[in-house]
Amino acid sequence: MKILRPKDVKTKGMRQINVRGGSQRVLALCLLFVHFESLPYGERLQGSTMKDADIKRLFYVHIFCIVSIILTTFIPSFFLEDFSVLETHLTWLCICSMCVAIINVVLYLQVKPNPSSKRSSIFHKISRLLKSCVYFFISCLLFHAIIVLYGAPLIELMLETFLFAVILSTFTTLPCLCLLGPNIKAWLRVFTRNGATSIWDNSLQITTMSSVIGAWLGAFPIPLDWERPWQVWPISCTLGATFGYMAGLLISPVWIYRNRKQLTYKSR
């Protein structure tokens, strides 16, 4: 395997990198890149190459996320007895949500797509962290409320519904927190027609939308009389959200790459 250095990245297009290799290979590649990306943002690249490099970074980060989600489906069975995604669904939900959360946080801390604000005192950092936690919790509650308003049972299966809300928040709110910080105004701005200011914002739009749409589509098989284990509430919805999230992760770099000419960002 060819090890790419920063200099190579500058010149070589994305197509040269073989992604079709085994997941092991991709994983190794991603880890390499994460290492490489820990350099501060904005010092190396300018212009259109900057955008291309950004897309590349986005792609690897996303691949890493997808691989980690896939890993959560079978790695735990080595440690836990009777683990399966469908039968011990709640356990998997917790593991998957934790895993995605950790990877998101770590990756975004490493990649730092948006340079953080100038103030960087400890106090400020802690308050940001606390605020983020509160926001995450509020978003879980909000999702829970919306799901219940959508017709989920109010009292029975409360834990299941709440965990569904948690995983949905992990797929949608957490990336927002990582990328934009606990800044509601920025969140709201990103989700408007011309609100995106970087490809990271665009990918945020796409992954969030596809997670929500996946969860929405996941509700469709519930009334069918197929009597499959995955039709039980909320398994089809959580699976739908997960597949939607993964699809979003895959689609967003591709979409951004194909539309890179049209995407022009205003500086904030």
Add this chain to the structure above:
Amino acid sequence: MLKALVLLFLAWVCFLFYAGIGLFTSGFLLTRLELTNHSSCQELPGKGTLVGSGRGEPGACWTVPRFSRAVIVLIDALRFDFVHPWPAGPPAPQPFLGRLSFIQHLLEAQPQHARLYRFLADPPTTTMQRLKALTTGSLPTFVDAGSNFASYAIQEDNLIAQLNNTVDRDDWDLLIAHFLGVDHCGHKHGPHHPEMAKKLNQMDQMLQTLVEQLENDTLLVVAGDHGMTETGDHGGDSKPEVMAALFLYSPLPLFPGASLKDPEVVPQVNLVPTLALLLGLPIPFGNIGEVMVDLFSGEGDTQPLATALAQASAYHLNAQQVSRFLHAYSLAAQDLPPEELQHLQNLFSSASSEYEQLLDQLKTGEVREADIQALISQLRLFLRGARTACTETWARFRPARMIGGTILLASTCLLCLITSRLTSSPDFPFHCLLLRAVVWGLAGAVLLAGGLMAAGIGLEPSLLCAGSAATSLIAFLWALKSRESSSMTVFLPGPLPILVLLFLRSAALFSDSFVVAEAWAAPFLLRSLSLFLVAQLHWEGRLLVGVSTACLSSPTASLARREGPRALGLLVGLLLCVRLSILFHRCPEETPVCQSSPWLAPLATMAGGQAKNLWYGACLGTLGVLVLAVRFWLRRCGNLNSPAPPVLFVRWGLPLMALGTAAHWALASGTDEAPPRLQALVSGAVVGLPRAVLALAAIGLGLLLWQPVTVLVKTGASSSNHIIVPFVGPPASQADLDYVVPQIYRRMQEALRGKLARGGGQTPLALAAYGLGSVYSAAVVTALALLAFPLLLLHTERISLAFLILFLQSFLLLQLLATAVGTPAGSPGPFSVPWLAISAWALTATQTFYSTGHQPVFPAIHWNAAFVGFTEGHGSSPVLPALLVGANTFASHLLFSVGCPLLLLWPFVCEGQGSTKRKKTLASGTEVGGEKEEEPLMEMRLRDSPHHFNAALLQLGLKYLFILGVQVLACVLAASILRRHLMVWKVFAPKFIFEAVGFVVSSLGLLLGVALVMWVDRAVGSWFKQLILSQER
């Protein structure tokens, strides 16, 4: 565009839809009238029998019983080839072949005791219909119109009833065992699965044990009620479905000769008369089967003459009974073709006279066997003819009609789609197109009628309507195409999300699970739609400010500042309402999995005490809130101050109606607790109060139609010199310029005109009209409130809460739509209601149907509604109870379709929401056009451009009809494509019926709503004229 033209056009489109539905129904829904007559032992169907009449013998009825008991083993879905003998030796290629080896053994060992038949079932091959056929000897259809067609009990005369009535022997006479295993296995695995072999082996063992226990006077009948397709389904009319097996066995020799190599085909209905005569019972009244002649071989002796005589007498009894039934049926219903009946009658009378002759010959003792055989063949001809005539009428789908109806519906939907886009073009000649279509339609109807008469077929209304609808539709589309070819290009209804929604909604009707779960699916889609609406609002930067800083200075931003939180609040309220309305759901069937809401039961069934009182209080509160809400809304719009009679009625009549309703509920829920002295008074009040409420509602509606203009006029209320909404500073943007300049221009024009007219110097007299801005919607809302109270009364008490939610939810939806879909601020141009709003409205109507405790299945109909105000029941006329039950069932369809014009009006009402005073000043100029406004124009914008107003109403109606029509079309397609499906008679056909009737109710309601708005418009026009006249004086 003329108002009458709009109504006529809508009515014509409705007629096209009705014709399509009618044509499809006549091909799909097999109907038959159930007669309640019963055969009785004492009353023979005709004259006595030839031999062995046996009257007076113990246990004998029409004939002497051949067997004293029978054991019927009904194996569900026992297809003929499951039983067909399979030579021993090589293993069978299919798991179901040769499994019932015991039957094979009996057939080979005792050919005179046992016999196998092909048992030909009539479609629909569903278990319920087949069981009915096997006991009544008739051809049950899906809708057997009778006294009570929601019941699962058999109302017609049948074998079991005869057994119960006639015979009183000490021990058992008939044992029926119904085995469902084979059918279940077929549905689950199909006939080719090894499980089927296992199941059939079990059946074989069961039969073996049974035969060992059988006594000599017992007949064993093993029958399948229908077959199954290669996938294990049934319900349709394919050969494997209709070809079941019948096996007869008697411990004594029964059959004269050996059985044929190839088993005979026996129609399923033939079993009933055979069994009846063999057991000595009267043949059930409605039987149309023919006796199986092999089994009447005369007792013991094998002389050919005696056998023939016994067979002839059985045949004659049977023919007499069938003839009696045909006569009774043709008196009650006209669906059997009269020529055919006449022909059959002739056959029967000639056979009868021959029979008489035979009787005479018997006395003299010269009877030839050939004569008897000739008689038998004649009787058989009659019986088969009768059965064929009935089958033709009752038990056959007519695919041509089904396809024709579907095509008619689909092209009418297309017509709605195309014309809804053309309404806005001002010079589109609707009137000549409509005239041409109507003329062509009439011509088509006349031609078709002539053709039918010439061909000798009776005039069938559904066929005539369909013919005229098709010709007029073709004429219209042809004229449209020749007029403008560009407009015929494919046009999709609205943006992509609406298409997705429509697709999902229609596709869901093709799955029985989704039809059953529609009570959940419709609210799901409604929530998604409203969430999408708000999300889109945000995406476009119109929801919250501070997001799109670039356009903050423009008027839209300031609009957004006000509307953002309001839209969110409306959304949350809407979602809450939809969620709460789920609490009133009813289950299509009561199962442990699905329990209906306990709140649907009337309060009278509750045990007394605190809870009952609390519930009653809540219902009272609901009534109060409804009345107050209407009053409050009218007051806010300024219409409540008007001295017009409808407003007075809203002030005083509505509370009175609420009071009447409350009193009725109190009495109805506590009738048993009333002291005995007051019993008569209470029962009188229980009858009188609902009628009084109904009468009040009728009076209110009459007043509303008499004087629909609810406007308060005040002279000299305000001076008129404010020009416009104050505008400070230089105009900053193009939008501001667009806003200010026309007003200045208009003001100048007006001033000039005033000077010219009056010579200047004279200040015009100011005139304030309160509530003019919402005069249309006030009338519609009043009408809705007046309609709602009688409908409320037809439901049980606690559903009033669901009605409250209904009103609240539709209010919130209207507000949200008006906020989000865009106010027509200042646009004088063509008005249009977006597809999104109409889809949401139709979805809400569907959701409300479920949330008022309804389900599209017959057992779930609220039959109690027929007795509200008529506690003693009705006379023989079924019209009034049908109306009451229909009004109960389709209440939401009616309310939402009458309220449909609100979709158009509401954005205009909302236009002036910011200011509290709803008034509009009129300068007493020389003409109506000389108005000047310092308040928003609101609904007067519509009046300012009457052409666009009428066009918008037409477009609204066409769009709503399109959405409803697509639903009906999806139901029609589902029912016809899935007519073999297991659930077709349980899910799809009832859904189609409910959807079709709902469509008829909705379209009528829509016509009423549109007509009401136009009526108000006319009244407003004449009101303006009067006003000007009075000002001039």
